[in-house]
Structure formats: C-alpha cells, structure tokens
Amino acid sequence: MMFKVKAYVTACFSSPSVIITLSLLKTVVSYCPDSDHWSGWWGYNGMMSGPLSWGDHNDWKICKTGKNQSPIDILPNSLLYDPQLQPLKIETASVNGVLRNDKRDLTFLIHNTLEPGVNITSGPLSYTYKLYQIKLHYGRLNTTGSEHRIDGKAFAGELQFLAFNSELYTNYTEAQMNPRGIAVLSVFLSIGDTGNSAFEMFRQKFVLITQKDSCTELHGLPIDKLLPRTDQYMTYSGSLTQPGCRETVTWVLLNKPIYISYRQMADLRETPYQEWIYSNARPVMPLNHRTVRTNINFRKRTRLCSMEITKKYEANPDVGQR
Template identity: 35%
Template sequence: MSENRWGYGKEDGPSVWHKHYPSAKGNRQSPIDIIPHQVSHDPSLGQIVLNYDQCTSINISNNGHSVVVEFDDSDDRSVILGGPLDNPYRLKQFHFHWGGKGCRGSEHTVAGNCYVSELHLVHWNAVKFRTYSDAATAPDGLAVLGIFLETGDDHRWLHMITDALYMVKFKGSVTDFKGFNPKCLLPSSLHYWTYLGSLTTPPLDESVTWIILKEPITLSERQLSKFRMLLFTAEEEDQRMRMENNFRPPQPLKGRKVRSSV
C-alpha cells in the first residue's frame, strides 16, 4: 500500500492503515461504539444550530472511497454552531458510508448496534484557521455532524442524491450538483452525543469534534442499492470493484468522555 493508496479491502483496509498512517494508533481515534448508559449528560451542552439557509452546493463526486457533495466554503453562509463548539464552523462537504446488502454500514455504533449507513457533514473552524487544510490537522479544526440511516420508507429528499449517482459511478468522476441544501436530510430531533475524535479515513488526523445525532433518518432499500452501484475503481480499470462496506470499525475509547445533550 503506497502512501496515497488505501481502501477497504483485505490488503489496504482499516486493519493495515497504521502501517502508513501512525495516527491510526492514536488516543482519540474514530469511530467509536457509543454506550448510552455510560454516557454522561452534560447540562452545559446547548442546542446545536445549523445555519444552512444560504447553502451553496457545487458538485458531487466519487473520490474512490465514497460519494461526496462539496460546498462553497469561502464565507459563513453555511455553518454549524452551538453545542460543544466555541464558534461557528463552515460546511465543507458531506459524504456517506454504507454496507453491502444485508450488512452493517455505519461507522459509529450504539451499544454495539449498527445502522445501514452513516452520513457525515464536515465543517471547519474558519475563525481560527485560514484554510480547510490547516484546520484538518489541528485538535479543534473540524466539526463533523454524524447522522445514522436505517432502512424503511423512501426518504423524500434523498432521491435528489441517489438520482445523481449514475453520473459519478466511477472513481474520479465529478459533476455539477448545485442548489442542494442538506437541511432536508436532518431528523426532526437534534439531540446528540459528542466526543473528541478523528477523521475516519486516512490520514486519520485527530482534529474532529464529533456531534452524532441520536435520531436516525430513513431511506428505502431501493435508495440504498443505488449507493452500492458506485465503484471503487476508475472507468479505465479492468477490475470493477463495487463500492460497499466503506466504513472503519469502532476504535478504543482510551479514557475519553462521551457527553450527551438533553
């Protein structure tokens, strides 16, 4: 596995990431298993506020590991604030993790139970840092909002994403995706768990304040199957590997505290 090549297979998957990315063995790695009865309720934790009203999505792409929707983060039009955060963090992108048919797919688990998918909305601290890259390596640089997905009825807004996936089937493909506001993907309750962790993909920098919503959203099996039609591989590659099971298993808590809102 070269410095820049990693994946989710036996040869290049999470179990060997530490060989090239030493942070993998760090003290605040993500994801984790959240055990609700061991979580401390923190009355000082206020509500989180998502100011996404002027969201400006730019494109949707397949980066060979997930599907990513990028946003214009040149100003504070789309931010998360409140809760465990000292200042607003700008929305940079969101992406998903999911499993194969009948398999687990979420990265975080709750009392050992997993969901079929997990959505990550990635924000960065533009008050303290000049660029996303600078923020991504700092202990308080990023804030990621995690949302669990479970199967059930069609999600009325998620089809806007799943209908676009055929255009980014192959690794490296990108297409315009303007005018999408992720506020429509939020559950009705914004109660959350929070802890200090890391990116869940290499380089696994320990720079993330995680905010995991307790209430999942629902998508249909048909919608989920469209994610599984994406490929880990580029169009010109002979071996076409279906994109699924693109998640890292829970990591040791190593003495960290998980706190709970309300």
Template identity: 40%
Template sequence: MGVVQRLLGFGGRFETRTTVTSSSLSSSSSSSSSSLYKAYMSSVLFFTALQGFWMPWILIHHQPQGASAVSWEDWWTYEGISGPAFWGLINPEWSMCNRGRRQSPINIEPSQLLFDPNLRPLHIDKNAVAGYLSNMGQGLIFTVDNSSKPSINLTGGPLSYKYEWHQMALHFGLNNQSGSEHMIAGRAFPAELQVFGFNTQLYSTYSEALESPHGIVALSVLIQIGDASLQTTEFRLLMEHITKAERPGSTKMKRGLLQPGQERPMPALSLKMLLPPTDYYITYEGSATTPACQETSTWILFNRPLYITEQQLYALRGLKRGSPNPNHNQIKSSSFSSSSLSVSADPMGNNYRPIQPTHHRPVRTNIDFTSSERGEKACATMHRDMHYRANTFWQP
C-alpha cells in the first residue's frame, strides 16, 4: 500500500468497492465517482504540499543533542526523500529544481537536432594545472588549485565570453546500462565526465557566476567501456589517482579509494589532453544538475566519448557515499576533512539526476549528419546568412 493510500484510509479494496457495471450507471453513481475523484486529488495535493513543510523540519531538527547546525548542501542525495524529486521541496532556495523550465540533463534526440553552421570550433588552452580530488559524499570532484597559473581558458564554440576551468565531476552507475546524466536517443552510458568553467569577463568567482546569466560553461563527455589503449593519457592518470590501484588485478585496489570527506592532491593536468577530440559537439542552454539547479549553464556535449576499462569501473563502484557527521563542528567548510562526513555503507554509484523535459529548447549541433550519410554537402537546418529589411519578410 502506498503512502498516499494510507493517508486517505483505503487500500487494495478501494477498486472493488468503486467498480460499477454499465447497467448500474446513473447520475448518482457518476456524482459519487466525481466526488471521490475530487477528494482523492485534493488529498494528493495536500500531501505534496505537506512534504515541503515536514521534510525540512525532519532534516533540521532530527539531530543528536548538542549537534551543530548542518548545511543544506550536505543533505541532498540521489534517492529517497532527499532525492531529485524532492530537491525543490526540502529547501526553498532550490525551487528551480522543481519549477525551472531549462533544467539539465536532457535526452538528446538526433532527429530533433538543429544543424547550425555558425557554430565555431571550441578552443581550450593547452597548459596544465594542478588541483585536488575530493569525495564530496554525493560524488567525486576535481577542483583546480587557484594558485596554479596560468589558468586554462575556454573560448569559441557557442560561447560569447571567456571562461576559466574551475571544476570537474564524475557520474557513474552501478551497472553498465546506466550512469551518465545525459542520454542519446534514450540510451544512457556507464559514466559521464562533466567539466565546469566560469565567465571571467563578467564575474570574479565561480560562486558568483553560478548564480548569474551566462555564468557557467559545462562540458560533457560520455564514457563507454573500452580497452585501456583507447584512453587518453590524462584520463588514465585521473583514474589512477581516484583508485590508487597498485597493479592490474590487485586485491588492494579498493584500499586507496577516496573516502567521504577526503581530499587528495593531484599533479598538473591538461584539460586539452584529457578530453577526446572536441571539433564536433551538441549545445543547449541548461542548468546545474545538482541543487540549487541554477539555470545559468551553456552545455556542450562532445561527439566523441572517453573510454573506461571494466576494471576501472569496478574500482569506482567501490566508492562509498558519505553523510553529514552531526558531531562535527564545521560541516562542509571550505577545507573540509574526513571527520566532516561519516562513511555510509551505500555505494556512491548511480549518482545521476533523472532526465529533465526540454520544454521546446533548441538543441544545436555542428555535426552534419545528412552530409556524412549521403557523402555530399547537405543543406543546413539553420541558415548561415539571414537579412531583414523594414516592412519585408525574409524568404529562403
């Protein structure tokens, strides 16, 4: 029996009691059914609204005596009453997660893509920067060391401004059929690497840009299973620092995994060398895929994947999820330690947000599918040159 059914006071017998035959239909039975339906819908709406009040109360007040205040950032997860369906309810500042109409991730339908010949190549600086790998409890994050200079800039493509690489996140599943946040024609991939940069021409910090228009660029690379020889050198280096495997087949593979709250320094990493070829891509306007789901991101999904081995994926699935430690005094501080998060028995895998509606957003690409299929230059679905004059209409 569902929670709503318990709230209304009926269970499996409800269908039997309200079933009628064609011979017994009457205006009175129709009125009775209508009344029951209205009562049912009213209760559902009441229950949904009630969740917005009692869940925050539970999360805030159900703490051991003497525990310090807990940051909202610690309490969201990817399942249950703190999962994606409730992000916009448990914290009013996250309302965009439920109300926004430009949310991410989305399902990419190749037949619905708009070929835009005006999309330029994306430029990524070649230099390398050092940073830190962190197990944030909900996922793995690589953050660029601010003191590492020169910074790596991203320009061109669909971007009108210059963006600086700031962070990188890895999403993966507990099986090979799921793990990525974005999908292609309804198909998910085992993992997805997301790279984030912020607009340095308009904003001074990543936090400021995240809350502001044109603030963030988000690069997405879908990851599929393949041989190690197909990997980029930098991606192999990244995986080694995450798993700390001593050798292939080592029984100690999991011993070096980052525990919740732990941080591990990483040597200089070249974003240009980490990614696959970036000449062809898909782009749309979307949001952050974690609370508060700010709609300030320009997403760029590359046409080429990265490759991960079965062994590396197995090691990732050994990572554990973290939960806030109520006895720690400075939870989610800027320099958090392993004591700020307690280790959960649950695996970190399946740390992806469900697909969000596109709401008629244009999804553009510089991939000319029809041209490659026919072996000839095809007409663009978006016109390169468009001219307008007063009191006239443009015609193709």
C-alpha cells in the first residue's frame, strides 16, 4: 500500500503541468522576498524615512554626501552637443518576468534565463549592458511624476530601464557596486488620447498586485513598444535614485516621451499599497559641475560650406543667456 502511495505521489509531481506550476511559483517567490529591516524603513514621505534621511544609514551615506547623484534637472541651454555620440543600439525582444508592488514603486523584474535577453550598446556606452528590470515612477498629478525634469518641469511619469554591464560583471548586484556597472535608459510618460499596447499589459496586471510585496507573472512584454521612435538623447554620469544611491550609473534620457491613455494612468495611480503622498520621485539633486551631453545639434546651419574648425564638443549657442 505504501508503495502505491509513493508511486502515485511521484507520478503526480512528474506531470509536466505540475512541474511548470512549481517552477513558476518558485520564480514568483524568489522575486518577492520578505523585506529586511533596512530595506523596509525608507520611503518618499516624512523626515524620518524620506529622501533627506536616506544617507543616515551607514551603508547609504553616499545618498547625502555624493557629488554625482541622480535625478537632475536638465537645462536645455546648458546641454553640450557631442557629435561623437552615436545612436543607441537596443535589442527589442519580448521578455518574461514578474511585476512587483513593493509599496514604493512598481518594478518589472526580468527573468534570469539562458536566453540572450535585451542588450543595450553603443551611444555613450563602451560595453554591453543587459536589461534586468524596469521601474515605474509616477505621481498623483501630471506635473509630479517623473524623477528627471526638463527645464524645471516634470512629466506625468518616467520608465527607467535598468541594465548591468554583462561584459565586466556576472550580475546586477555586483555591477551596481563597481565602475561603469549600470546603465539606465529613461523614457518619459505623457498622457494622450490613445493607449500604449505594451503599457496595457502592465495595466491589466495592476488588479493582481493589490497587496504589499505582491507579484504577478507577465509574459511576452514587447520592449520596443515602450520606446519612442527617436535616436536623440541626453546622457550624464549619475547614481541610482533609490538607496544605496551608488554612483555607478550612466544615464541615457530619450528626448521624446511615449504616450499612455488617461485610463492607463488613472489605473496606475489607483494601484493600492503605494506608500507615498504625491509621487515616488526622488527630488532633483545638484549637478555639481557635471556635463550633460547630447547628440541633438541645436545649431541651425544655413551655409552649405563652412571654414569653421571642427570641434569634438560644442556648446549650444545660447549657453549662459538664461
């Protein structure tokens, strides 16, 4: 009798459907661990846990003392045109992962598989960077959502595509602690009359992550649908915008937003267990003499020929006239 029971149990757990289910459960659990003491206390509100207090934690002192912190306010008049900046190369495959609500933001964590994944190269990057997560930053109002600002103005939201240097480091945990470890591709969100098909895949999952630290699987997310059609961008050296604020990031901000519908934004804002009041955007940090380069040539050329000397860097003509 015991032999029959043992054989039955073995047969049940050998079923392909059961194996797949257990595998998915293991994946979800691995991406939704219980918060530890330090990861649980910080947030975006108040004096004790808000951004001004992040640097009080011994391991996060750089949040307060760092000179290359992010996000920043990008002033168009101060951008430095660099003609050597080539277009960014992004492999736009569809990816599988887990959408997580951790009370401070919504994060899409891409599965670590043996597949090549989505790689980001060229532009200001000297190495190949592999996409590992997408973060959604947004606010209650259309003017408080994005972390980065353009000439003092915020967008309704900001998608941040985080990738780690896969040529020098084995994973993002190692990469974020080392030079040239992380690249973040930033895409602004604006409200339009029509929705975004890829963002709709996020929206349909919001009702499944209504508990703190809850997760849900999401399959076949088309990365290309979350990117605007542009080769133009701005780039600078900065940091992660959440603790521990490590200054190992190359930021690339595309110069055009993507548009999502009013309903998509409304449902995003209604996602429960987001423990912030106005937005989950860190306040802008001082530039501290850093250079923000761009491949956008603002200069209007009216002559077919010119005797002017070619320069590697060239400031926009209205720098300093604000």
